[in-house]
Amino acid sequence: MEWPGDSDAWGDGSAGALSPDVSVVTDPGVPGVQRTGVSTSEPPPGTTAYRVEVVGSEPGATLHLIGRHGDTAIPESALPLVLDVRTHEPDSLELVQAFGVHFQDEIQCRVYVGEELVAIATGPGEAECALPPT
8 A cells, every 4th residue: 555645845956856656565473663763773764665664552553654844644543553665866764753643552663674673662652753864
């Protein structure tokens, strides 16, 4: 399943700016909530491919993938949720916001580039994974 975003809401504002391509990945082996405080790596310059995992005791969540000049909303989806995100501009994914449907139970977002964890956040009802600037 893919969600096309609003092409005017992503990128540097130029006519060719496109929202990211987002697709659901079926991964029954995605781990549950991991401890926070684990070390993260900086995404390498030029990154356009990310893996986003959202897990927790919330039954579902909505997401916002925020780029330099806009965001793409992902509709309510059951957890665990794994997404492949491909941006059209290098280094343009800056923040992933996950909002649980009950907005009170534990929820965690994780962002990977390849096998490297680049952002992780856990919270009651919501979590924000901020990617370090490159």
